[in-house]
Amino acid sequence: MTLHRITLRDGADLDGFRKAVRRLVHEELAPQHVVFDVEAAPDLFGGEAAGEASPISLPRSLSEMIGRVVCHRDPERYALLYQLVWRVLNGERELLDIATDPLVHRLELMARAVRRDLHKMHAFVRFRRIRDAELERFAAWFEPEHFILEAAAPFFVDRFRSLDWTILTPIGSAHWDRDKLTYGPPARREDAPAEDEFEDSWRGYYESVFNPARVNPVAMRAEMPKKYWRNMPEAVAIPGLIQTASQRVERMIEQEATMPAKRTPERALEAMWDQEPKTLEELNAIIAKAGPLVPGATQAVFGEGPAHADIAFVGEQPGDQEDLQGRPFVGPAGKLLTRALTEAGIDRSHTYLTNAVKHFKFEQRGHRRIHSKPTTGEVKHYRPWLMKELELVRPKLVVALGATALLALTGKATPITRSRGRAKFGAWEGYVTVHPSYLLRLPDEETKREAYAAFLADLRRIHDLALADPDTGELPLAAE
Amino acid sequence: MKELPVDEKLAKKLRILADAAKYDASCASSGAPKRKADPDGLGSTTGAGICHAYTPDGRCVSLLKILLTNYCLFDCAYCVNRRSSNVKRAKFSVDEVVTLTIEFYKRNYIEGLFLSSGIIRSPDYTMEQMLLVVKKLRRDHGFRGYVHLKSIPEASPWLIEEAGLWADRLSINLELPTEASLGRLAPEKDGASIEGAMAQMHERILESKQERRHFSPAGQSTQMIVGADDTTDADVLRTSAKLYGHYDMRRVYYSAFSPIPDSSSVLPLKPPPLMRENRLYQADWLLRYYGFDVDEIASGGEKGMLDLEVDPKLAWALKNRHLFPVDVNVAEREMLLRVPGLGARAVDKIVVARKHTTLRLEDVARLTSGLKRARPFLITADHHPQGRLDRLDLRETLVEKPEQLSLFA
Ligand code: SF4
Numbered sequence: 044m045t046l047h048r049i050t051l052r053d054g055a056d057l058d059g060f061r062k063a064v065r066r067l068v069h070e071e072l073a074p075q076h077v078v079f080d081v082e083a084a085p086d087l088f089g090g091e092a093a094g095e096a097s098p099i100s101l102p103r104s105l106s107e108m109i110g111r112v113v114c115h116r117d118p119e120r121y122a123l124l125y126q127l128v129w130r131v132l133n134g135e136r137e138l139l140d141i142a143t144d145p146l147v148h149r150l151e152l153m154a155r156a157v158r159r160d161l162h163k164m165h166a167f168v169r170f171r172r173i174r175d176a177e178l179e180r181f182a183a184w185f186e187p188e189h190f191i192l193e194a195a196a197p198f199f200v201d202r203f204r205s206l207d208w209t210i211l212t213p214i215g216s217a218h219w220d221r222d223k224l225t226y227g228p229p230a231r232r233e234d235a236p237a238e239d240e241f242e243d244s245w246r247g248y249y250e251s252v253f254n255p256a257r258v259n260p261v262a263m264r265a266e267m268p269k270k271y272w273r274n275m276p277e278a279v280a281i282p283g284l285i286q287t288a289s290q291r292v293e294r295m296i297e298q299e300a301t302m303p304a305k306r307t308p309e310r311a312l313e314a315m316w317d318q319e320p321k322t323l324e325e326l327n328a329i330i331a332k333a334g335p336l337v338p339g340a341t342q343a344v345f346g347e348g349p350a351h352a353d354i355a356f357v358g359e360q361p362g363d364q365e366d367l368q369g370r371p372f373v374g375p376a377g378k379l380l381t382r383a384l385t386e387a388g389i390d391r392s393h394t395y396l397t398n399a400v401k402h403f404k405f406e407q408r409g410h411r412r413i414h415s416k417p418t419t420g421e422v423k424h425y426r427p428w429l430m431k432e433l434e435l436v437r438p439k440l441v442v443a444l445g446a447t448a449l450l451a452l453t454g455k456a457t458p459i460t461r462s463r464g465r466a467k468f469g470a471w472e473g474y475v476t477v478h479p480s481y482l483l484r485l486p487d488e489e490t491k492r493e494a495y496a497a498f499l500a501d502l503r504r505i506h507d508l509a510l511a512d513p514d515t516g517e518l519p520l521a522a523e
Numbered sequence: 524m525k526e527l528p529v530d531e532k533l534a535k536k537l538r539i540l541a542d543a544a545k546y547d548a549s550c551a552s553s554g555a556p557k558r559k560a561d562p563d564g565l566g567s568t569t570g571a572g573i574c575h576a577y578t579p580d581g582r583c584v585s586l587l588k589i590l591l592t593n594y595c596l597f598d599c600a601y602c603v604n605r606r607s608s609n610v611k612r613a614k615f616s617v618d619e620v621v622t623l624t625i626e627f628y629k630r631n632y633i634e635g636l637f638l639s640s641g642i643i644r645s646p647d648y649t650m651e652q653m654l655l656v657v658k659k660l661r662r663d664h665g666f667r668g669y670v671h672l673k674s675i676p677e678a679s680p681w682l683i684e685e686a687g688l689w690a691d692r693l694s695i696n697l698e699l700p701t702e703a704s705l706g707r708l709a710p711e712k713d714g715a716s717i718e719g720a721m722a723q724m725h726e727r728i729l730e731s732k733q734e735r736r737h738f739s740p741a742g743q744s745t746q747m748i749v750g751a752d753d754t755t756d757a758d759v760l761r762t763s764a765k766l767y768g769h770y771d772m773r774r775v776y777y778s779a780f781s782p783i784p785d786s787s788s789v790l791p792l793k794p795p796p797l798m799r800e801n802r803l804y805q806a807d808w809l810l811r812y813y814g815f816d817v818d819e820i821a822s823g824g825e826k827g828m829l830d831l832e833v834d835p836k837l838a839w840a841l842k843n844r845h846l847f848p849v850d851v852n853v854a855e856r857e858m859l860l861r862v863p864g865l866g867a868r869a870v871d872k873i874v875v876a877r878k879h880t881t882l883r884l885e886d887v888a889r890l891t892s893g894l895k896r897a898r899p900f901l902i903t904a905d906h907h908p909q910g911r912l913d914r915l916d917l918r919e920t921l922v923e924k925p926e927q928l929s930l931f932a
Contacts, residue, residue: 142872143886166573170630181629192853199631204560205665206629221562241626244534248627251541253578254589257797262581266574277576304607308596311644312711315596318645319679333685404834420730420738427680459760 055114055190065096079121111154171239184235242276249277256287335402346397355438356393359447366403376480387502399451445478478503527721539613543593548776552634554741555691563666586637595641599709615909620802635669646677676720692741704752742773750795751780755827837863864893
């Protein structure tokens, strides 16, 4: 039988190889009857490319290996790959699992060499700004070991999408104009800029992070082989760093054990620990500066009420009205709360009202902003602020309105029904009841009336509990 | 070469503040979710991280690792930046750090920023300045590269909450493995607040994963200095096991205390051998990926210290010879992982390949570079160590001649 000759394009001709494999498999040509040639501008299979054979299905791991190995410089790569394909299609479907097979092992080593070259290209390309260019433009000269330019370029697109850049190599060039990636002919080193204004700083950085006490050039060369050095601006520093390392260490050791300078700036040290916000205004300024955790809110809505109120009510988060007005409990639920407070004999202006979460979170539906419940993580994000806030208000009784407030006050998610009534929130005396918005959501009038009555009863107890004994300052809590 | 217009002052600061940051071993840029730049933005993350250069100490340069300032009010004895040290000081402005990060990034020098700082004015003030840097990068420059923030445990808890929103990884250095050493060598630090901050970060990282929100998605890491006090390797590893278990640390870094310029007199005079650090890293891997526990690892050495001459797996195997030899063709994966010289990847390949074929010694040789160490402990289709395991000089035949090893291989 005569040898069948396949001619492929110079470089990584994945497409040509794929087509060739289809044909060869179709015609049942065993590897020993096929030779692969490489040419700069092949005359596509001597004209026989016209009729394309139908695709063949290969295991995924094999396709991946082909994709890598075609980039390798070894002229035998196509022949080896075809041997592998042939064996997989002729009874050894699981051949790639046998990493110890000599052919698989050899191809795996080739694939690994290509992956490594790719990785090193991603790492070691150094862009230089093209001076005098009107827009910010960059170019780099790089010498890859294998035919990896096209495999490597998408990484740079993902990373430098907003920049205009060119990578020049001896096997071709890649250019990104912030819109399209195009490939061009091989280039020369002189085509790239010879310097860059940040290279001195970069070299300075590189020199400074080296620790002379741990000099280990073998380990360095294993990861950054010498062949890459000439295109890396920092590499010129290497010989000097190695040469002076032992000297520098000796000098440090000689200098060792100096007496510590007596530097105890008492005032500064004391001031350092005095960093906590001292007033609600200071705390609120910090919250305002941090901005909303979930974007959208108009403003942070802070707590409201006298600084040392007896009762602090903690709700969930500001709603639509609160967000616009910048005050807590002014929407429908807030109005209901105010009414209930009055009926229970509590003067709203004497209490402190706040929310677990300080920003409105919503979903936009048409013109309406629909409240959406904060997640556990979001509630906890605001929790340190709430704790500080209560520390500054120092109420006698802290009331959790609803499950979110309860979560914020205890750090744990617990259902309201099980904990309704008196509670302890850390050091604070507490009380758990429903959120007024719950009353608004109830479907029929009957349950609504009942729930409202229960809520009122809770508020009356809260009122009683918060009445401290004017002499001892103690709550009449033990009396129950 | 022609002089180019460089901001000399900035370059000088960079040298000081990079030098001051280099004692932090962590440089990893891994673990972030894959991201790509927006059409107007800059930066991506690949998941695995990239080392953009290596310095002659064999360490990887991945991030621009700098301090915002090396002025510090604290006085930690092991640190070059402690207030009583006589080093040169400098402070970056927020904009200077942003410029350096962006310009270095555009030239493909780095994967992103690792920002740390000495404590000036107050922990909160310092942390706020660091946050400003990250916010500017992310908001004003659409920067999607990697950001690692070294948080200050003494800062208010809400600042740690905020840090996690912007950074890919947070870390707090434990620095010393025991509370007692911390008290002696770092008087202003407090073990409880360090662990408190770690717990807070851990809790938030878990929640945000469930809620698919961004909070330090690449997790948290920490560092311990080895050799500045008399803690044994076993106790160091016990602390690590606790950190991995309680706070789900991605990495614990070990940094052999090394001579620093203008060193303090309360520190030991001699640095520990670098090999100790190397052995701790190997032991750490055994802990995380090979199913060993601390006591087993410690049993390979003497008096709580690891064997410096052989790696910890080999040390353990030499003292547990009765469990060997192991047959590559039939042994459980767990047992294969305990064979010296066989890495986890080689073991996985063995387990797959042996379903289809019977392995010989030359097959194993294709999968590992540690065959010399593995040989006496292995049975293959054509090999049995016979009496070699019982030989008294087995250890001697396996000790590698001292050569410098790569630390992060
Ligand atoms: S707090 Fe301690 S470890 Fe950190 S920079 Fe200051 S002296 Fe160094």
